[in-house]
Amino acid sequence: MKLRTIEKIIKPGTPHFVGDGFRVHNFIPGTSTMKRMDPFIMLDYNSKYNFPATDKPKGVGVHPHRGFETVTIAYKGRVEHGDSAGGGGVIGEGDVQWMTAASGVLHKEFHETEWSKTGGEFQMVQLWVNLPAKDKMSPPKYQAISNAEIKKVILPNEAGKVEVIAGSYEGVVGPASTFSPMNMFNLKLKKGTKTQLTFPKHYTTSLLMVEGSATVNGEEVLADHFVLFSSDGETFTVETLTDVIILVLSGEPINEPIAAHGPFVMNTQEELVEAFQDFNTGKFGYLE
């Protein structure tokens, strides 16, 4: 297996608020374009942030999506979601919410009401995963994936575990169904351990250091930093400096044209115009 080298290590940029409930550092497309990161077309990272107690839950009000999937990975805090296709639920620490917007939904996301009343530390990733052209107008669906359902692979020598959200690790397949081949793992590793990960060379591969620090291929990567790998080999190595949580993303590029505007990601300008018309004329449904 050939070494997959690091293309760049990106430090978290100035955070901005999405609605009033998500204080995020944008990594995709802000620091690497949609085309480069294909099929991962957006990544907002809410690094640990303390939200004070409130009776009015903070979040993002009703907005549409078409043409891709939104994946929310909760590390700390609880978030509640509802959409116009009838999907919805609450996710908390270790859970994942995988919403396939596809042909279009309206949705809203808020801190859970009960959680808001006490507030506290909040940490999440929101990712947009592109859909192949043939699936962009498929029916919306919603996968609530609790931490209990996420497959865990215990590593040898008490090195920790790999939580497989999507794709597979050592033959263990994660619960999320995807439209194109990809792997999405949370690595929960103990301090002072060494782990190698191998993915097909052409897969777009990156990681986010959610907790702790490690060296990756010998280079130090601090908490909240994002590592983008080149597509020049299969294998990279993580040696932990502390206990760590690392989100690993590796997916086969869809390699189709991308036309994106706000909450719509399609293949052509004409499809974007149609998305706005359909949204304006109620084809995404209604949500209070």
Added chain:
Amino acid sequence: MLLPNFKKYLIEKGGLSEVEFLEIEPFIKIKKISKGEFLLKQGVVCNYSFFVEQGVLRFYALNEEGKENILQFATESWIVSDRGSVFFQEPSTYYIDAIEDVVTVLLDEDFVNKVASVNAHFRKENEKLLQNHIRHLYKRISQLLGATARERYLYFVNMYPDIMLRVPQWMIASYLGITPESLSRVRKALSKENFKPY
């Protein structure tokens, strides 16, 4: 700073060549304002038309009770101005402020003359723009006098396709001359007719 929308406007609509654009580029005046800041206030003479390079502007009047009546929104590549105040050099009775952070190009007679001296076609385009604006105003007056809330809404979103995602609903209701509740009813009824659940 790069002004892709303004450049596109001068080249595609104004008929300028790349070389002609470079010639007038040094004369372009830019103003940047943050969300909530003003380009025009009541009582002040308006000296410019504002071409929106980026962001959203709103043009409105305040009535005696302090209620905002929105006459126009301007998103990318739109032009907004109190034309009466500019032409007659009289104090404006209107306000222009930013709903998003805005980059605007300031257009005045000197600039129009400068562009026209480089390419005479631009003067025609400027006249066409004015005539088109008047055509829209007629349509708007007739809608405010007689169209249903639904007709007003559909005409509006056809003209500004992405505005529902950028501007609070109460402002859109103000522009349409309907209550926010009425706008919400229109959108709900449309989704009932057009949404096909799977």
